[in-house]
Amino acid sequence: MSSADLGRGTVRTYKFWIMIAAAAVIAFACLAAAGIFCFFALVWMSFIDFGPTNWLFQSWVGVVVLVVFLAWVFRTAFLGSYKLMVRYFW
Numbered sequence: 789m790s791s792a793d794l795g796r797g798t799v800r801t802y803k804f805w806i807m808i809a810a811a812a813v814i815a816f817a818c819l820a821a822a823g824i825f826c827f828f829a830l831v832w833m834s835f836i837d838f839g840p841t842n843w844l845f846q847s848w849v850g851v852v853v854l855v856v857f858l859a860w861v862f863r864t865a866f867l868g869s870y871k872l873m874v875r876y877f878w
Contacts, residue, residue: 807877811870818865822858830854 814869815866822861
């Protein structure tokens, strides 16, 4: 193995970590946007009477649904942006 091979591997490793960091930044930006959207949606829903489903928004179940939704947003944004970066920049 020559030093040129080692150099290319190092560059490839750096590209990998840069892509991971970029995907994380994009995912956190999407997560922040989704969090802001959920906050305003919850504020808006607090003024509406949903009748028998009010308990969903006033209990821990609503919090669990919100956390699962935000986790899904983060996962989808991270994997989607990473796949695009691998396709076009690797």
